Structure formats: C-alpha cells, structure tokens
Amino acid sequence: MKKYFFKSVQISVFRVIRVPYLWLKNMSEQSENKKNESNGEWEPKIIAFVCNWCTYVGADMAGTGRMKYQANVRIIKVPCTGRIDPLFLMRAFERGADGILVSGCHPGDCHYNAGNYHARRRFAAFRKLIEFIGIDLRRLQFSWVSAAEGKKFVTIINEVTDAIRALGPCKEYQSMALEPPKDKVMPE
Amino acid sequence: METKIINKQDLAKLIDGLISAGARTVAPVKVGQMHLFQEVRSPAEAVFDYFLARRSPKEFLFPQTEPIFSYTRQKDSVKIHPVDMAFPRTVVFGLRPCDAAGPGILDALFAWDYEDKFWFNRREQTAFVSMTCAQADHACFCSSVGLSPDAADTGADLHLTLLDDGQRYFVEAPTGKGKKLVSEFPSLFKPATDSDAAARGSAGEKAKGLITRKLDLSNVKQWLGSHFTDELWERLSAKCIGCGACAFECPTCHCFDFQDEATPEGGVRCKNWDSCCIDNFTLHASGHNPRNIQHKRYRQRIMHKFKYYIDKFGKTLCTGCGRCSRQCPVTLDIAEVLENIAAKAASGS
Amino acid sequence: MSEYDNISNEIRELAAKLLARGEVDVVIGYKPTALPGRTQPAFAYKPEDAREFVFNPLCVSGLPLYLTKAKPEISAKDRIAIVAKGCDVKNIVALQRENQIRREKIKVIGVVCKGVVGKYGRCDGKTEPKPEDLDEKCRYCDVNTPRDYDYLIGEKIESSPQSKEKEFEEINRIEKLSPRERWKFWEEHFKRCIKCYACSKVCPLCYCNRCIVDKTMPRWIDPSSHARGNLAWNIIRAQHLAGRCTGCGECERSCPMDIPLMLLNKKLERESEELFGYRSGYNPHDPIPLAVFREEDDDEFVR
Ligand code: SF4
Ligand code: SF4
Ligand code: SF4
Ligand code: SF4
Ligand code: SF4
Numbered sequence: 001m002k003k004y005f006f007k008s009v010q011i012s013v014f015r016v017i018r019v020p021y022l023w024l025k026n027m028s029e030q031s032e033n034k035k036n037e038s039n040g041e042w043e044p045k046i047i048a049f050v051c052n053w054c055t056y057v058g059a060d061m062a063g064t065g066r067m068k069y070q071a072n073v074r075i076i077k078v079p080c081t082g083r084i085d086p087l088f089l090m091r092a093f094e095r096g097a098d099g100i101l102v103s104g105c106h107p108g109d110c111h112y113n114a115g116n117y118h119a120r121r122r123f124a125a126f127r128k129l130i131e132f133i134g135i136d137l138r139r140l141q142f143s144w145v146s147a148a149e150g151k152k153f154v155t156i157i158n159e160v161t162d163a164i165r166a167l168g169p170c171k172e173y174q175s176m177a178l179e180p181p182k183d184k185v186m187p188e
Numbered sequence: 189m190e191t192k193i194i195n196k197q198d199l200a201k202l203i204d205g206l207i208s209a210g211a212r213t214v215a216p217v218k219v220g221q222m223h224l225f226q227e228v229r230s231p232a233e234a235v236f237d238y239f240l241a242r243r244s245p246k247e248f249l250f251p252q253t254e255p256i257f258s259y260t261r262q263k264d265s266v267k268i269h270p271v272d273m274a275f276p277r278t279v280v281f282g283l284r285p286c287d288a289a290g291p292g293i294l295d296a297l298f299a300w301d302y303e304d305k306f307w308f309n310r311r312e313q314t315a316f317v318s319m320t321c322a323q324a325d326h327a328c329f330c331s332s333v334g335l336s337p338d339a340a341d342t343g344a345d346l347h348l349t350l351l352d353d354g355q356r357y358f359v360e361a362p363t364g365k366g367k368k369l370v371s372e373f374p375s376l377f378k379p380a381t382d383s384d385a386a387a388r389g390s391a392g393e394k395a396k397g398l399i400t401r402k403l404d405l406s407n408v409k410q411w412l413g414s415h416f417t418d419e420l421w422e423r424l425s426a427k428c429i430g431c432g433a434c435a436f437e438c439p440t441c442h443c444f445d446f447q448d449e450a451t452p453e454g455g456v457r458c459k460n461w462d463s464c465c466i467d468n469f470t471l472h473a474s475g476h477n478p479r480n481i482q483h484k485r486y487r488q489r490i491m492h493k494f495k496y497y498i499d500k501f502g503k504t505l506c507t508g509c510g511r512c513s514r515q516c517p518v519t520l521d522i523a524e525v526l527e528n529i530a531a532k533a534a535s536g537s
Numbered sequence: 538m539s540e541y542d543n544i545s546n547e548i549r550e551l552a553a554k555l556l557a558r559g560e561v562d563v564v565i566g567y568k569p570t571a572l573p574g575r576t577q578p579a580f581a582y583k584p585e586d587a588r589e590f591v592f593n594p595l596c597v598s599g600l601p602l603y604l605t606k607a608k609p610e611i612s613a614k615d616r617i618a619i620v621a622k623g624c625d626v627k628n629i630v631a632l633q634r635e636n637q638i639r640r641e642k643i644k645v646i647g648v649v650c651k652g653v654v655g656k657y658g659r660c661d662g663k664t665e666p667k668p669e670d671l672d673e674k675c676r677y678c679d680v681n682t683p684r685d686y687d688y689l690i691g692e693k694i695e696s697s698p699q700s701k702e703k704e705f706e707e708i709n710r711i712e713k714l715s716p717r718e719r720w721k722f723w724e725e726h727f728k729r730c731i732k733c734y735a736c737s738k739v740c741p742l743c744y745c746n747r748c749i750v751d752k753t754m755p756r757w758i759d760p761s762s763h764a765r766g767n768l769a770w771n772i773i774r775a776q777h778l779a780g781r782c783t784g785c786g787e788c789e790r791s792c793p794m795d796i797p798l799m800l801l802n803k804k805l806e807r808e809s810e811e812l813f814g815y816r817s818g819y820n821p822h823d824p825i826p827l828a829v830f831r832e833e834d835d836d837e838f839v840r
Contacts, residue, residue, distance in 0.1 A: 086776055087749070087757040090769055094759075095451075107832065117830035121813065124835060125779045125827065128808045129772065129801070132711065134720025143840040156840055172720050176764040219729070220795050221657050242793060243731070252731060253761040326572055401571075426610040427578045429602065432733035433793045447760045458761045466734070468751055481610055517739045517791035518598055519570050519577040527571075 044098040044164040046073040048157070049088060051080050051116075054105035054146045061150030069154045070161040073101070080104065082115025086126045089140065093173045099139045099164035101156065106144040116144070138163045139170060189340070190367055192359040192377035193384055194348070199357060200231035202376050206279050214248060215281040216241050225280060236282050239323040240509065244439035245280050245287050246294075249310045252436070252461045256306070256446075260454035273305055278314040279369070285337060286330045286509035288318040288344035290439030296501040297442060306459070315365050318344035319357075320391060324398035327510030329523050331396070332403035335507055338392030342507075345369060349395075351387045358388035403526050405494070405504075407533035412495040416487075420532060424525050425486035427518045428465060434489070434512035434520075435463030440505045443469070464488040490525060539663050540691075541593040544648060547690045548620055551646060552587035555618050561644055563611060565600045566590040566620040574660065578603065580611060592620065592690075593662040597653045597672065599787045601628040604638050605744035618644040622653070623680030627783040627818025628741040630685060634821045635781070637744060647686025649694055652678065656790050673799065674786040677704040684819065707797075708804050723768075729794040730767040732760070736788035736798055737774055742781050749773060775801040780809040780826030783818035 050056045056077050062069065078084055081104030089100050102123065110116045123142060131137050141160050145153045194202065206213045207229065215234030217226040222242040228234050258269045291311065298304040321337035330337060340347035345366035348357035358380060361367045370377050380388075435441035445462040448455050462469060465486060470479045479485045497505035506522070513521040552564040568579035568589040576595045580603075581587040600619055603611040611617070621629060626647060632638045654660035658670030668676075677699040683689070702709075711719055734750070737743040750758045750770060758773060759766035774788075775798070782802045789798040810816050812835060813826040 085757075087769075087773065090772065091757065094765055094769070107836070114830065117832065117834065118827075120834055120836070120839065121827055121830050124812050124838065125805060125808055126776055127838060129776055129779070129805060131716075132708075132719065132801070132804050133723050133768075133772065134716045134718070136716045141840065142838055172717075173765075176768065222795055224729070253763055253766075422610065426580060426608075427603070429608075429735070429738040431735035431738040431791070432731070433735045433791070436731045436733045437793060445760075449756075449759050449761060449766075460761055461731075463733075482608070483610065513572060515793045517735050517787070519572060519575045521570055521572055521577075524571055 042169060044072050044161060044169070045096055046099045046101065046157075046161060046164060047092045047097045048073050048075045048101040048103060049081075049084050049092075050075055050077055050101075050145075051104040051111075052077055053080070053111040054109060055103040055143075055153065057147035058145040058149045058153045061147065062153050063150075065150050067150060067154045069157040072161050072164075073157050080110065080112050080115035081119035082110070082112065084119060086122065089126075093135075093139075093170060094176075096174060098167075098170045099141070099160060101141050101143065101160050103143045103145050103153075103156070106146055109146060134172065135170075136167060138167055190361040190370065191380040191385065192361070192370060193356050193380045194359050194377050195356045198376040199236075199348075202373055203228065203231040203234060203281065205373055205376075210277070212276045212278040213281070214245070214278060225282075234281060236319060237322065238282070239321075239325070240284055240511070241282075241287070242511075242515070243437050244290060244509065244511065245283055245316070246290050246439050246442075248278055248280055248314055249291055249307055250294075250442060250444075254306060254459045255456045256459055258454065258456040261452065273309050275310045275313045278310070279317065280314065281317045283316050283318040283344060284321055284509070285318055285335055285339045285342045285344070285347075286328075286507040287439050288316050288347075289335055289342035289507040291316070292343035293440050293501075293503045293505060293507070294442055296503065297497075300501075315345040315369055316343065317346040317348065317369075318342070319347070320349040320395050321398060322350070322395070324395075324400070325510065325514070326400055327513040327521065327523065328399055328508060329401040329403050329510065330508035331399045332401070332405055332523075333504050333506055333508045336392075337395040337398060349388045349391050351384065351391060356384075358384055358391075401510075401523055403523060404530050404534075405526060408526060408529050409495050409498055411529055411533035412491055415532075416491075418532075420528060421483040421487045424528060425483040425520060428482050428486045428516075428520050429518055430465050430467050430482050430485060431517065432461070432463040432466055433515045433517065434522075435465060436461055437511040437515055439507055439509060439511075440493070464492065486520070490522075490529075494526070541591075541663065544691050545591045545593070548592055548646060548648070549587050549590045551688055551690070552581055552590055552618065552620075553584040555644065556581060556587060557584040561616045561618040562614040564590075564618040564620070564646075565603050565611065566646075567592060567596040567598070567600075574654070574662070576662075590620070592648055594651075594653045594660050594664075594666050595662040596620075596622070597790060599625050599628060599739070599741060599785050601625050601632060602739060602741040602787075604629070604632060604643065605741060606637070606746070607738075607744045612638075616642055616644070618646055620646045620648060621683060621686070622648055622650040623678065623683040624650075624674060624783065624785045624818075626683040626685050627680060628785055630821050631742055631781060631783050631818045632744075634817075634823060635742070635825065640821070644688070645683070645686045647683035647689045649682050649689065649691030650675075650678075651681060651694070652676075656795075672786060672790075674784060705803065705807065708800055708807070711800065723771075724764065726796045727767045727771050728764060730762065730771060730796055731794055732762040732767065732770060733793060735791040735793065736796075739787045739791040740778070740782075741785070741787075742778060742783070743774075749777070771796070771798075771801070774798075775805060778802060779805045780813065780815065781817050782806060 092100050104116045143156050214225050215228050216223040216238050217233050218235050223238045225241050225245045260267045298307040335342055340360040341362045345363045347360045350357055361370055443462045444459045447458050447460050471477045493505040555561045564581040566579055567576045570577045578598050633640045651665045652671045652675035654666045655672040658666055660666040660670055679696045681696045682693045758769045809826050815823050815826050
C-alpha cells in the first residue's frame with residue numbers, strides 16, 4: 001500500500017471536540033519545539049481522554065496544588081468515559097499519539113450513574129482486540145481518578161509517560177500515515 | 189504481426205532485465221490460495237502456471253486509491269499541492285486475454301468529456317504481456333463477448349502462448365510498444381518458424397476448447413432497451429447484498445468517488461473505487477436515493493455493461509472473465525442473468 | 538436416493554405447502570447454479586417456485602441476512618419461512634436478541650447439517666465433504682441439529698464435543714508472538730483489503746442503515762484503501778461485532794482477498810465469553826455483553 005500522507009496530517013486534531021483541538025495542536029507544536037530544545041531527543045506524545053466530572057477535576061486539582069508532572073500529556077475532556085468511542089483512540093494513534101490514557105470516575109461515582117461501567121466493558125474488549133493486532137498495551141492505559149485524587153493523577157501521568165518513553169515512538173501507526181513519497185507531491 | 193519465440197529461461201531473463209532497467213515489473217504472485225498481480229523483485233516470484241488473478245490488473249492504470257492533489261490551509265488561504273503526473277515505467281506480465289482487453293475498452297471512457305491524465309499518463313508508461321489461458325472454469329464466457337482465451341490482439345502489447353514442449357513461448361507483438369520491448373532485448377527473442385506458428389495455432393485451439401459457457405448476447409441489448417422495469421430484475425437480483433466485490437475485481441468497472449482525508453490544517457483529495465451495487469452510490473445529500481432498493485442497483489450493473497456503454501462507446505463493458513460470478517458472496521452469476529435475459533428476449537417477453 | 542435428495546425433497550414439499558396454504562409470503566432457501574461446487578440463495582413466492590430448492594453441503598451462504606432491514610425486498614414481507622442450518626439459527630437467535638426480527642412472524646425450517654464445504658474444499662454436493670474439505674466452522678460445530686426451529690428436516694444428531702485447544706490453535710499461536718510480529722502478521726493481511734465491505738454486507742448482524750464507514754460528519758475512518766484506512770476498518774468491524782458475532786464465518790468466506798477475519802471474530806468471541814460470560818446465538822434472552830454491565834465486572838486493567 002502506498003503511503004502518501006504529508007506532514008500536516010500528522011499535526012492533527014480532533015475536529016469534533018473543539019477545545020481539545022487547540023490543545024492537541026499546541027501539543028504537536030510544542031513537541032516540535034521540544035525536539036529542537038533538547039537537541040533532537042525524542043519526547044513521547046500522550047493523549048489523555050478524561051471525564052469532565054472526576055479526572056478532569058482531579059487534574060485541575062493537581063494544577064492548583066502546583067503539583068508537577070511531565071508535560072508530554074495533552075488532555076481531552078469529554079463528558080463521560082462512556083462517551084469515548086474506540087474510534088477516538090484509533091484516531092489519536094493515527095494522528096501521532098505514542099500513548100493514550102483513558103480516565104474517569106471510580107465505579108459507582110459516575111455523574112451519569114453508569115457511563116464508566118459501560119466504558120469499562122467496551123474497553124475490556126477493545127484492548128484485547130488491539131493487543132491481538134499488535135499494539136503494545138502499555139500504550140493504551142486506563143485509570144479511575146476522582147476529583148480529589150490530584151496526586152494519583154500526577155503519579156499516573158508520570159508513570160504512563162515513563163513507560164511510553166521507554167517504549168519509544170509508536171512506529172507501527174506512524175509508519176502508516178504521514179509523508180508521501182517525495183517525488184509524488186510537488187511544491188508549488 | 190511480428191512473431192518470435194522466447195523460452196522459459198529467457199522470459200526470466202527478460203523480467204530480470206526489466207527489473208535491472210528500473211521498470212516496475214508486475215506478475216502474478218501466489219498469495220495464500222490465490223494469485224495477485226504484484227510487483228516482483230525477481231523472476232522466481234512470478235507464477236505463470238495459474239488460472240486467473242483474483243483482482244484484475246486495472247489497478248496499474250487506475251489504482252483503487254489515488255491522491256489527485258493535497259492542500260494545506262493557512263489563515264485565510266488554501267494552498268494546493270499538485271501531484272506529480274510522471275509515473276514509473278511498468279510492465280505487467282501474465283495477463284489473460286480478458287484482462288488485457290479491459291484497458292482498451294476503458295480508453296474511450298477516460299478520454300470522453302475530459303481526458304483523464306492519470307489514466308493516460310500511466311497507460312503510456314505501461315506495457316502488458318498477456319498469455320494464452322491454460323485453465324478455465326464455468327464462470328468464464330469470454331468467447332461470448334467477442335474475445336477468446338488465445339487472442340493476441342485484445343489489448344496486450346505482447347502475447348505469449350506456451351507451446352506443446354512446455355518450454356517455449358510463441359510471442360506475438362501486436363503493438364508498437366510490444367515491438368519495442370522485443371527490440372530492447374533482442375538476444376532473448378528467437379525467430380519463429382512455420383512449425384512454431386502451427387504449434388501456436390493448435391495450442392490456441394486447445395485453449396478455445398476450455399470455454400464451456402457460451403451465451404447468445406445478440407438480443408440482450410435490445411431487450412434491455414425496452415425492459416427497464418421487468419419482473420426479472422427483482423427475481424434474479426434481490427439476493428445481491430450490495431458489496432463491492434464484483435466491481436472491484438472487474439477489469440472494466442471504473443466508477444470512482446472523491447473523498448477528502450483531512451484535518452482542519454490540510455488534507456488529501458483521493459479518487460477511490462466505487463460500485464453501483466453499493467447502496468449509497470446514488471444517495472443524495474437530501475437523503476433521497478433514486479436506486480432505493482437492491483435490484484435497481486444490480487440492474488444498473490447489467491444495463492451499464494450491456495447497453496449504456498455500448499450505446500455511448502460502441503463496446504461491451506465486460507470481458508467475460510467471470511470474476512464477478514466467482515467472487516460474489518451469494519453466487520449472483522452474471523452469465524446466468526444474461527442467459528435469463530437472452531431467453532426472455534428469444535421468447536419475446 | 539441420497540440423504541441430501543431426501544432432505545431437499547422434504548424442504549420442497551414443506552415450502553410448497555406453507556406457500557399454498559398461505560401461511561407464509563416467501564420461503565428463503567437454496568437453489569442450484571450453473572457454477573459447479575456452488576449453490577445460491579433463492580426465494581419462493583409461489584408453491585411452484587419451491588420446486589427449485591435444494592439442500593446439500595454446498596449450501597454455504599447464511600440466509601438470515603435476508604431477514605434484516607438491510608434487505609427490505611425480502612424482510613419487508615409479513616410472514617417469512619427460512620431454511621436454516623444450526624449456525625444460521627444462531628444468527629436468527631442473535632437477531633431476535635437484538636430486536637431485529639419478530640420471531641413469531643418467522644417460520645424456521647431447521648435442517649440437520651453434517652457440515653458444509655470450505656472455501657477451498659472440494660465436494661460434489663451429493664455426499665458430505667471429507668474432513669479436510671469441511672469448512673473450518675463445521676469442524677467445531679456444536680449445533681449440527683439446530684437449537685431452535687419450527688420444523689426440523691433430517692434425523693437429529695448429537696454434535697460431538699470438540700477440542701477448544703485445536704479450535705483456537707492459530708489464535709493461541711498468534712497471541713504468543715511479540716507485538717511487532719503480530720502487527721506484521723496483520724499488516725500483511727490488511728494491506729490486501731480492497732474495502733469492498735462484503736464482510737459487513739454479508740453479515741446478518743451488520744444491519745445498520747448507515748455504517749460508521751459511510752459517516753462523513755465527522756469522518757472517523759479514512760475511506761481510502763491504504764494501510765491506515767484498512768486497519769481502521771478491520772478493527773472497527775470486529776469491535777462492532779464483539780459479543781454479537783456468532784461465528785458463522787460468512788465474512789471470511791465472502792472476503793475476496795482471503796483476509797482471515799475469523800481470527801479476529803473468534804478472538805473476541807472467546808474474550809467475550811471469558812470476560813462477560815456470554816456466547817452469542819444461544820439464547821435470545823441473554824443480554825448483549827457490551828450493552829449491559831455488572832458492577833463486579835473485571836477491573837484489573839484499570840489503574
Ligand atoms: S462484469 Fe464480471 S465477467 Fe464481465 S468483465 Fe467484469 S468481472 Fe469479468
Ligand atoms: S457496472 Fe456499476 S460499478 Fe461497474 S462501471 Fe458500471 S456503474 Fe460503475
Ligand atoms: S452481485 Fe454479488 S458481488 Fe456484486 S454487489 Fe451483488 S452480492 Fe456483491
Ligand atoms: S462477523 Fe462474520 S462470523 Fe460473525 S456473525 Fe458476522 S458474518 Fe458471521
Ligand atoms: S471483505 Fe475483505 S477485502 Fe472486502 S472490505 Fe472486508 S476485509 Fe476488506
């Protein structure tokens with residue numbers, strides 16, 4: 001199969017989720033910058049899909065508490081983990097994520113009562129499927145982080161980041177997208 | 189027509205020579221239980237003792253997915269990046285006469301109201317080497333659409349027929365491109381004698397004998413012209429599930445769709461194969477679908493191939509390769525449909 | 538007369554009777570085709586149409602797909618009778634479970650089946666296929682006698698229990714590979730996909746009016762047939778069948794590019810059984826695993 005995607009597709013965004021789109025964009029720009037600053041050292045790109053009611057508030061808490069965590073993660077806020085379609089995760093990989101974290105309310109705490117229970121089943125199956133296809137499951141992690149668990153959020157982000165950094169870039173996906181053969185697309 | 193002899197070792201050398209010359213060299217390759225046309229890196233990968241490739245070779249002129257341009261968006265403007273229209277030299281080996289006939293049928297379409305540069309630039313760069321059939325099955329009906337399993341002149345640039353000794357191919361070069369290919373590798377092609385020509389003749393007769401399905405299509409077009417609505421359509425094609433299996437493997441189906449694959453910052457516009465049997469082929473933005481039920485979609489398949497295309501371009505849009513019948517998940521045998529139509533036409537109903 | 542001639546005759550008689558008495562509007566069955574080694578789906582609307590019906594080991598197509606809203610030509614008929622092997626009945630049960638059919642409007646003509654021929658198997662259609670010619674799903678069949686029917690044709694037989702080890706041999710082998718090797722394995726297969734969507738169109742459980750691949754606002758799956766688009770499609774097709782697929786094998790049989798889709802389906806079938814305790818196609822009152830939950834569902838993968 002031909003690979004002919006060009007650079008800007010990699011620098012990519014979620015169209016439907018407006019605010020996160022900016023974040024993601026920033027992320028790609030920032031990580032480009034980071035590359036330059038740290039002399040070409042590769043830095044992982046991590047996307048965290050978090051729910052509005054628990055994990056996002058937990059992340060906020062980490063922020064207001066001035067807790068530090070590694071800056072590789074970009075957060076996409078959704079109403080509920082139940083809203084997260086496996087397609088979101090595939091898109092994130094397609095557009096250059098090296099790792100993904102899905103995080104929501106603890107069981108029993110869902111703002112919509114059962115969204116996280118549904119998500120849990122969906123992802124229990126989905127992670128088995130993509131593992132079977134050859135994605136290392138360290139690249140797709142799940143957590144429950146409540147509004148009060150700023151500290152847990154920090155720990156998880158750091159751990160996930162370290163794990164992905166150790167794994168290296170998600171070459172599988174990145175090899176599929178991206179640049180066209182040079183002779184195929186002419187500059188204007 | 190220029191005729192020559194090439195033996196099996198020299199055919200391998202020809203392939204080798206083309207690869208070394210930097211040509212994209214394509215031949216049937218065994219993949220699992222099927223054969224597919226694929227680029228080969230050595231002659232050993234090519235398999236010529238085979239029946240028919242699962243997919244027709246049209247993809248070398250008309251790829252399933254083809255970027256036609258890409259674009260990037262700046263603040264208030266869009267930059268268009270055109271695609272390079274220079275395509276690599278390609279030689280496709282091992283086609284069957286029904287495969288080789290496809291491009292010639294489609295030229296008229298791609299040159300019609302707009303000359304499709306993607307098609308013609310590739311066409312110019314591509315040479316086809318066909319071979320006389322050694323196998324056929326009951327889905328094959330090439331001789332009913334004016335072709336034949338040994339025909340050298342269906343569209344290929346070179347046509348090879350394996351002679352009785354199983355070692356030497358009789359070479360016919362019906363086109364200028366074919367002759368050039370021969371002159372490029374003069375040491376590989378030997379002169380053909382009269383007895384070789386006779387042997388080629390008998391090998392051809394043998395191949396013709398493989399075709400068991402004979403259809404009488406003489407009245408079909410006329411019947412189609414007056415039977416846009418008929419009980420036959422639903423009776424025979426309600427079972428069609430509306431997949432793209434038939435059209436995507438067909439050497440003559442050429443429908444495509446434009447799709448953008450994009451982010452807010454830019455994207456690629458692609459031309460992708462499509463099929464009239466798929467339900468949203470004719471779906472309007474309003475939600476209305478003029479071909480709202482499956483038999484109307486399948487009717488388009490038959491109408492286009494055996495009436496509209498003939499009306500417009502004077503050629504039948506089918507080479508009788510039988511791929512659609514073989515691969516159809518529900519065995520909707522196009523020959524059976526044509527037999528039914530022919531019978532209806534003959535009985536005047 | 539062979540066993541299959543008897544079965545065919547019984548189907549013809551029963552179908553003709555149901556149509557003549559006006560008990561059903563259409564009977565869905567199989568009829569011969571000119572192509573050797575094949576049969577084709579057929580619909581009988583009048584008693585005399587039923588004369589064409591046959592049943593033999595070449596009757597591989599799953600007919601329940603014609604019961605769904607994806608096939609309104611047939612499924613819009615009020616009362617339908619359908620010839621169904623054990624595996625087809627599993628699909629009928631799954632459709633019933635998903636409220637896609639009203640079982641009481643459908644007369645299931647169950648046929649005892651000793652196995653159908655595989656995609657590359659050989660069989661003359663007169664006697665049952667040799668073991669090596671059997672379709673893969675038939676080797677591990679536990680529903681040779683359908684589990685639900687209104688009429689049963691053929692002598693009831695017991696399915697012999699089969700080794701799970703063998704059934705999942707290839708899946709186990711792939712699971713043991715490294716992620717890189719698994720990726721390579723699937724890359725090789727998916728790169729052939731031509732996005733014909735036969736796998737979904739033929740699946741009785743893929744009945745959505747509008748498939749996710751056809752949605753454009755937003756567009757989630759790249760429509761082009763390149764590595765990325767093909768991978769996304771094949772993953773999502775499998776995911777959408779998770780816990781629902783009955784293992785009828787139609788998708789793999791129909792795939793013109795011979796992509797081993799059953800490996801994905803069976804992998805998820807096993808996961809859904811292990812994780813949630815359900816197997817699709819056995820009980821119309823079972824919930825759909827991914828549409829329900831238990832509070833005590835496995836949490837281990839969540840930190
Ligand atoms: S319509 Fe069918 S038989 Fe005719 S050329 Fe196409 S695939 Fe071959
Ligand atoms: S038969 Fe259908 S898919 Fe093929 S070229 Fe005609 S309209 Fe297109
Ligand atoms: S005729 Fe067969 S292959 Fe073609 S769209 Fe219909 S079901 Fe698919
Ligand atoms: S996914 Fe395949 S095996 Fe499963 S029910 Fe659908 S067609 Fe049958
Ligand atoms: S049937 Fe096969 S080739 Fe067609 S879309 Fe499905 S997986 Fe791809």
